[in-house]
Amino acid sequence: MNLGAFSISLSVKDIDASAQFYATLGFQQISGDISQKWIILKNGECVIGLFEGMFDKNMLTFNPGWDLSGHNTENFDDIRELYKKFISVGLDVSSSSDIRSSGPAYFTLTDPDGNPILFDQHR
Secondary structure (H helix, E strand, O other): OOOOEEEEEEEEOOHHHHHHHHHHOOOEEEEEEHHHOEEEEEEOOEEEEEEEOOOOOOEEEEEOOEOOOOOEOOOOOOHHHHHHHHHHOOOOEEEEOOOOOOOOEEEEEEOOOOOEEEEEEOO
16 A cells, blocks of 8 residues: 655644744755745655644645655555545544545544544645
């Protein structure tokens, strides 16, 4: 099972201060729009998303169909297949978009310790 590119999505209080902090650590912006209060940063193989006012908690994020640079991958497990697999083994999906249609979609799970996990397919 291929879950897609992995990153940490951080719920931040001040996107400008957080962006500056992570830039100091060597992260560079690869996607997003700071004026919309979200950016994606990368340092080597580490990817961090900064989101101001969009999420209640930090979360693990998987992006089916993307590599670590946000580029489309040729072969990937579609989010609808992942959803069906997780439901079939008894996992509780917390929320989702219209998972029945094709194209972009998302769903979330919560691990046993209360950590949210976002599966977010953009294609």
